[in-house]
Amino acid sequence: MAIRELPPQLVNQIAAGEVVERPASVVKELVENALDAGATRIEVEAEEGGVKLIRVRDDGTGLSPDDLPRAVARHATSKIASLEDLERVVTLGFRGEALPSIGSVARLTLTSRAAASGAGTTLVGDGGGRYAAPAPAAHPRGTTVEVRELFFNVPARRKFLRTPRTEYQHLLDVVQRQALARPAVAFSLSHDGRTAFDLPAVADETGRARRVATLLGREFGDAAFALERAAGSYALGGWVARPTFSRSQPDLQYWFVNGRAVRDKLLGHAARQAFADVLFHGRHPAYALALTLDPQLVDVNAHPQKHEVRFREPRAVHDFVRRTLEAALAETSPAGSALGGWSGPARRPAFGDAPPPEVQVRELLDAYAALRGEKGVELDFHGPRDSERSAPGRSSSTTISSGLTSPLGTPIAQLHGIFILALVPDGVVLVDMHAAHERVTYEAFKRQLEEGEVAVQPLLVPLALSVSPRELEAARGAHDRLASAGFELEQLGPEQLVLRAAPAALADADLGSLVRDFIADLALHGESERLATAVARLFANRACRASVRANRQLTLREMDALLRAMERTPRADQCNHGRPTWAKLSLAELDRLFLRGR
Secondary structure: OOOOOOOOHHHHHHHHHHHOOOHHHHHHHHHHHHHHOOOOEEEEEHHHHHHOOOEEEOOOOOOOOHHHHHOOOOOOOOOOOOOHHHHOOOOOOOOOOHHHHHOOEEEEEEEOOOOOOOOOEEEEEOOOOOOOOOOEEEEOOEEEEEEEEEOOHHHHHHHOOOOOHHHHHHHHHHHHHHHOOOOOEEEEEEEHHHEEEEEEEOOHHHHHHHHHHHOOHHHHHHEEEEEEEEEEEEEEEEEEEEEOOOEEEOOOEEEEEEEEEOHHHHHHHHHHHHHHOOOOOOOEOOEEEEEEEHHHHHHHHOOOOOOOEEEHHHHHHHHHHHHHHHHHHHHOOOOOOOOOOOOOOOOOOOOOOOHHHHHHOOOOOHHHHHHOOOOOOOOOOOOHHHHHHHOOOOOEEEEOOHHHOOOOOOEEEEEOOOEEEEHHHHHHEEEEEEHHHHHHHHHHHHHEEEHOOOOOOEEEEEEEEEOHHHHHHHHHOHHHHHHOOOEEEEEOOEEEEEEEEEHHHHOOOOHHHHHHHHHHHHHOOOOOOOOHHHHHHHHHHHHHHHHHOOOOOEEEEHHHHHHHHHHHHOOOEOOOOOEOOEEEEHHHHEEEEEOOOO
8 A cells, every 4th residue: 555645634633533522621731831831820611521612711821823823733832942941841731732633523712812912812713624714803811722523523532522421520620730730820710600619819828728628528637638748859749638537538639740730650659558558458549749850850751641761760759759658657656746737738746745754655565465365574663553554444542743745645545445535725635545655656566667677487398489581680680688687598490480588477377478579560660579478467456455445454554655655656656557546636626515605
């Protein structure tokens, strides 16, 4: 078959297939153009899910009459002029394909006025790539783009569109993402004449928090804390919901890279690892996070619709995001959360004085071994007497002098053998003693592993493992890492390894499958968390078994020791399964419960 040059209209429609998938794709391109033009207010209107009409207005710099025809020409852009510009893209759009692609599959009208122009100009297209001569039009500074009858001339594409309601949901998601990324820009969205939201521009943290709650829901807003951390070439900011606010699916996860909304597997994986210790299996965290880095360290030209990016140093980005989120989550303790939920950037405020010597306890494992009745270990408070043990619902006469200044206050009773009741200056605190003790014990196990030598146990019968050449090379590269984790692995032949020793903590694990899967991950992805996950699961099970059980009667001093340990323990706001460990009722809430003051 002879090779022929395609007609311009068909070329544009092929390009539109890459850029314009559905109405939401059109809105994304037009809103990004508005943001690149320096708009401070963007209004989006849609009808019938955007299929009948999409109208985007902005107050940006606008276009001159001479620029209007060039704006709808293929590969014409004001955003890049050289290869160096392409390697340091700082704008959201840059290809120069959006408007001509849209204009080839819909009726496009472009009206604009530049700041220096005395009047506006309009350009009307017929949907076939042909435009009438520019004509004068009344218009304020900025640009309005109208897109009507999307895919009217490509019926095969129109058949793949969903119902107007479904298409609107996709469109709504696009505008929400842009509004989350740019709080300093006012956004409004209406559909079929009804206003979905009208958000003013905000510049302070209170305003940003209000916008987040409006777009992602009040429950997310109540559960989220602000995050702002930087290290080297990277900065991470945004909002993270407490682990106790989790989802059955990853529908509340928003990522932005240098202001661009993306769906990135590497960033999502880093977040999942950071939350691994604090969520139930199968639950998903919720967040809206923005990663900022040097434009030269990220390639935004990796996807036609610019949904995906490619990092020059993916391992460094992954480690930064994971460690940053882990550090923020480590502050989800009673001391870090300030007894009043999340009220700003993640930080650990100081609270009063430390408990006096008579109620201080030794480090976590030794102190809580006494609660489990282990021989030879005692809590460091001069030996509790039987008479000091509190009956369910009753307080002992023994006074704990840790004072109300501590985050979790002073314990006064144990309720139903499950909860600890404590007084704080402005209310009361209830602590689930098993869940709290489980987190304290788990973090102690982890700290022992991080700070001490790994106990290694030689295998009675060395385990032979068959591997591929690629996996063998991956195992060689990870030799030191495996050795530091307690695995003694040697090459036995061209495609065989032998495992001679393993960590004693994993003695009951399926070591063969664990090591094989670890090496396979390394060969395929260059990274694996299987060993860490196996150890974490083991520690979680041990912590659960070792924690104080329901109906175990505690003395006031034992209760006090647990509260103080919680205040020192990272991630103590939730147990290893994601359940909350404590809750507070303020005096104002108690007053409302009993209708006081009415």
